[in-house]
Structure formats: structure tokens, C-alpha cells
Amino acid sequence: MFRLLLTRRWLAWLAVAAVWATACLFLGRWQWHRFESRHAAQQLIRTNYDAPAVPLSSVVAPGAPLPRNTVWRQVRLSGQYDTGSRVLIRNRPNSGNYGYELVVPFVLTNGGRVLVDRGWLPNGPNANAPDKVPATPAGALTVVGWVRAGEPSLRKPVVPGQAASINLPELSAQVGGSAYNAYVLVRSERAATGAAIERATLLPPPDLGTSAWINFSYALQWWLGIVAGFGFVLARARREHLDATGRAKAPKERKVRIWDEEDA
Structure with a gap:
């Protein structure tokens, strides 16, 4: 069989298998890196989401970019809303x-000023505004929430008092500026006086999904493709070798059943 593999035809097939294996190797590595990146991001969110709240200044400095490892970090704000x-x-x-x-x-x-997402409001009857917007609480408050990076601009026409995304430069232009390159998604609000606060609907935890493990399975499938490619070529070569040397197993005789003889 080894001599058979050294013939021109089978060397060509082995070359095809090698090219296929190289492609599978790199595609598997690509999917593996995607798995590592997404899995690390999911683990970071799990770690940060319920970590004890810390002052915003210990997570991000005014004017500085938000560090990647602080996304969804729970922070505490003291001050008051711009009503x-x-x-x-x-x-x-x-x-x-x-x-x-x-x-x-x-x-x-x-x-300093930072933008705070107080939560979600349902559409009104014609969807161009909510039915009701909770009043902004006045006076000193403590806000606990999660620090988030700003969103890309969707480049939609400006509607006074509205925006298409939480794009920090665009929102800052509407509300008079923000010192931080991040915003805070509310978890809780507490007035210093203990007064009740009218709230929007709190948003649910982030959906981490299963995309990381899908990439993991894709990586394994590509790497198994390396074995499958060479296995196919070697199996075909072995079959040809056995046929050429007369050592291929003869097909089993078909058993004759009583009713087959009667039909004959």
C-alpha cells in the first residue's frame, strides 16, 4: 500500500488532502479564537454584574475611555439629577x-456629569412617545447601576428630546455635556430623604446566549475535518490495494429464503 501511495495519482490525492487539512486547521483556529474572545467577554460580564458597587471614579476617570474590563461593573453615584x-x-x-x-x-x-439610563418605557398608542414619563426625582440621591460604553450613532434625524441610540456625543449635545465616556444603567435609586421615587421599568440582565459554545463546536468540526480528509484518501487507497492484490473480502452470499424458492 505504501508503494501505491507514492504513485503520481495518489500523491495528488494526498496533496489535495493536505490543502484541505491546512484550510481546516486555520478555520478551526479562527473559530477557536472567536470562542475564546466571546467566552472571556461572557465571563467578564458574569464577574462584574453582581460585584459590589464601587464609586464611578474608581472605574473610569472623567474624559478617559472606559476600560474594557470594567463593562457591566456595578458602580455607585452620589449627587442629583438634572431635572x-x-x-x-x-x-x-x-x-x-x-x-x-x-x-x-x-x-x-x-x-461632574454622567448620563444615566433610568429604564424602559412602553410605547404610547401611536408609538411616537410613551404614554407616561416618570418624573425626574429632585434632590440628593444615591444611584447604583452598571457602567456601560456608549453606542454607535445611527445617524438618524434629530428629534428634540429623543435619540435613536445612546451615542454619548449626540446625547451630550442635547443635554449640556457629560464628563464621562460612559453611561450608567440604573439598578436602584434612593433619595436621601427616603421619599418614594417614580421609576421606569428596570431592564433585565444581559442575555449572554450560547454563541461562544457554537464557535467551540465549529472549531472541533473543522479540526475533525483534517482526520476525515486524510482518512478518506487512505481508505480509498487501501481499498484499491486490496482489490489489486486479491485480498479484498468477497461479498457475502445472499441467504435464500423458503418463500424465495417458492416464488421461483
């Missing part, structure tokens, strides 16, 4: 329905 400004973010999903998210600037005790 004269708010923006409604359009077409935001929640449990299969679309509505708005309510974003309000928050003035920290040190004078």
Missing part, C-alpha cells in the same frame, strides 16, 4: 416589546 434635561431613546426592546429608554444627566457631588 431640566432628559432624552428618550427610541425603538428599544424589552421582553419582546419595543418602547423607549429614559436617559437623564446626573450631576455628581464633585460637579
